[in-house]
Amino acid sequence: MTLSNESVMAMVRDGQVEQLAILFERYHVRVFNFLLRMTGDRILSEDLTQEVFFRMLKYRHTYRESRTFTTWMFQIARNVNLDYLRKNHPEMAADDAPEPVARTVDPSDDMEKRENVVRLRQALARLPWKKRELLVLSRYHDLRYQEIADMLDCSVSAIKVGVHRALEDLRRMLWT
Amino acid sequence: MTCEEIRQQIADYLTDESPPLQQAAVREHCRRCAACRHELEEITRVWQQLGILTEEQPGEQLRANFYQMLASYRAGLDDQPTAARFRPGDWLRRHLWPLSPAWQLALVVLVLVTGWLTRPLVLPEGPDPRLAEMQQQMEQLRMTVALSMLKQSSATDRLQAISWGTRLTEPAPEVVTALLTALDRDPNVNVRLAAAEALFTFRANAAARQGLLAALRRQDSPLVQLALIDTIVRLDEPQVPQVLREFMQRPLLNPAVAKEAAKTLVQFGEL
Ligand SMILES: [Zn+2]
Numbered sequence: 001m002t003l004s005n006e007s008v009m010a011m012v013r014d015g016q017v018e019q020l021a022i023l024f025e026r027y028h029v030r031v032f033n034f035l036l037r038m039t040g041d042r043i044l045s046e047d048l049t050q051e052v053f054f055r056m057l058k059y060r061h062t063y064r065e066s067r068t069f070t071t072w073m074f075q076i077a078r079n080v081n082l083d084y085l086r087k088n089h090p091e092m093a094a095d096d097a098p099e100p101v102a103r104t105v106d107p108s109d110d111m112e113k114r115e116n117v118v119r120l121r122q123a124l125a126r127l128p129w130k131k132r133e134l135l136v137l138s139r140y141h142d143l144r145y146q147e148i149a150d151m152l153d154c155s156v157s158a159i160k161v162g163v164h165r166a167l168e169d170l171r172r173m174l175w176t
Numbered sequence: 177m178t179c180e181e182i183r184q185q186i187a188d189y190l191t192d193e194s195p196p197l198q199q200a201a202v203r204e205h206c207r208r209c210a211a212c213r214h215e216l217e218e219i220t221r222v223w224q225q226l227g228i229l230t231e232e233q234p235g236e237q238l239r240a241n242f243y244q245m246l247a248s249y250r251a252g253l254d255d256q257p258t259a260a261r262f263r264p265g266d267w268l269r270r271h272l273w274p275l276s277p278a279w280q281l282a283l284v285v286l287v288l289v290t291g292w293l294t295r296p297l298v299l300p301e302g303p304d305p306r307l308a309e310m311q312q313q314m315e316q317l318r319m320t321v322a323l324s325m326l327k328q329s330s331a332t333d334r335l336q337a338i339s340w341g342t343r344l345t346e347p348a349p350e351v352v353t354a355l356l357t358a359l360d361r362d363p364n365v366n367v368r369l370a371a372a373e374a375l376f377t378f379r380a381n382a383a384a385r386q387g388l389l390a391a392l393r394r395q396d397s398p399l400v401q402l403a404l405i406d407t408i409v410r411l412d413e414p415q416v417p418q419v420l421r422e423f424m425q426r427p428l429l430n431p432a433v434a435k436e437a438a439k440t441l442v443q444f445g446e447l
Contacts, residue, residue, distance in 0.1 A: 002328075002330040002333075003328065003330070015253075017246065017249060017250055017253065018246065018250060018321070018324075020246060021242075021243070021246065021321045021324075021325070022325065022328065022333060024239075024242050024246075025325065025333065025336045025337075025340075026332070026333070026336075028234065028238065028239070028242070029231065029233065029234065030231075032232075032234040032238070033231050033232060036232060037229065042232070042234075042235075045234070046234050046235060046237065046238045049234065049238060050238060050241050050242060050245065053242055053245070054245055054249075057246075057249050113228065116225075116228055117228055117229060120225060120226065120228060120229060121229065124229075135226065138187075138191065139223065139226045139227075140226075140229075140231075144191075144193060145187065145188075145191070145193060157184070159187075160184065160185075160187035160188065161184070161187075163187045163190075164183070164184075164186050164187050164219065167219050167222045167223060168219070170222050170226075171218055171219070171221075171222045174222065174225065
């Protein structure tokens with residue numbers, strides 16, 4: 001039988017902290033990619049990923065098995081991202097502040113695809129972070145709107161409206 | 177449905193979260209209403225465009241940092257005084273390895289921390305011997321966690337453990353044994369293939385080399401048999417033709433595998 005994320009995290013909470021290695025191996029790439037799409041900075045995203053797993057240890061007592069592990073994990077990841085913004089770029093942490101252009105290099109060889117990737121990254125980076133977060137969570141992380149709503153503590157319909165609006169903003173940036 | 181209601185449901189439409197009836201209603205409305213149709217097409221296009229941002233891999237340093245952080249956190253926990261009466265017997269029984277990798281981890285960390293606390297204040301010139309010692313202890317830690325993960329029931333975890341074990345500079349005997357067991361008995365073919373590949377990277381180790389030669393006889397999956405034939409040929413061992421000849425005596429051998437074994441024997445000038 002495969003150990004569920006939730007039971008592994010419960011073991012971590014109850015003192016077998018080395019079991020966090022299992023969850024790290026299962027999820028660090030996803031956490032890293034969430035942060036990379038949010039910040040556009042590889043080195044920074046690696047540091048923040050480390051911080052996410054550190055907080056899982058630090059706040060392990062607050063984990064409840066009734067809670068889906070991935071929801072809890074993304075909640076920590078977004079808090080880490082937000083804390084970083086507040087501390088280092090308080091002007092961007094404001095709800096509708098624009099953000100600078102992302103600085104990642106795509107490993108793709110295909111020239112046209114690479115241009116599209118760069119354009120898309122830049123457009124994503126120009127979205128206010130709350131909208132960007134909604135898109136990143138719903139598009140790339142297999143999270144249901146209900147899960148995102150739980151995480152962000154708001155209604156499901158607010159999430160759906162938010163996703164729609166973020167996509168409209170992105171469309172305007174990409175094609176007009 | 178009104179246009180307003182349709183707009184509210186576009187997000188659902190993208191992720192297939194809405195029931196089929198509702199999706200049909202959206203499609204039906206869009207067939208008649210050009211404005212909503214345009215909106216749905218455009219939004220879907222952006223949604224699909226987002227798919228070109230594929231997943232990236234973080235640098236290796238992230239993993240090393242994580243395990244270092246985990247080790248120091250563990251050390252911090254062990255330093256905390258506990259209210260309960262300390263009974264060495266119970267404590268040892270509860271933490272005895274391999275029942276709990278925790279003990280191994282704790283030990284490694286304890287050695288690390290003690291070493292650091294008792295370091296001489298004036299450091300000698302030249303490379304620090306404690307750095308080498310620390311690297312060795314990290315390697316030990318890595319091995320312990322890899323071994324514990326190989327016992328995981330999810331194939332993904334076991335694959336991860338193997339890929340991780342491959343990064344050890346020198347495999348301890350228990351790592352080679354664990355890999356050979358995985359190669360023989362793991363229910364998942366991908367895990368068996370990964371174990372064969374890992375053992376090949378450890379081919380300087382005699383046990384790994386002999387284990388690979390012996391594994392072909394016990395292997396049932398044609399896919400793994402093919403991979404093993406390819407692997408043992410690269411071992412450059414004199415027993416290879418003998419192993420292959422014995423293997424070809426097996427009843428009900430997959431024709432493709434038999435052909436490959438024969439072809440390899442020809443290369444050895446044996447057929
Ligand atoms: Zn309409």
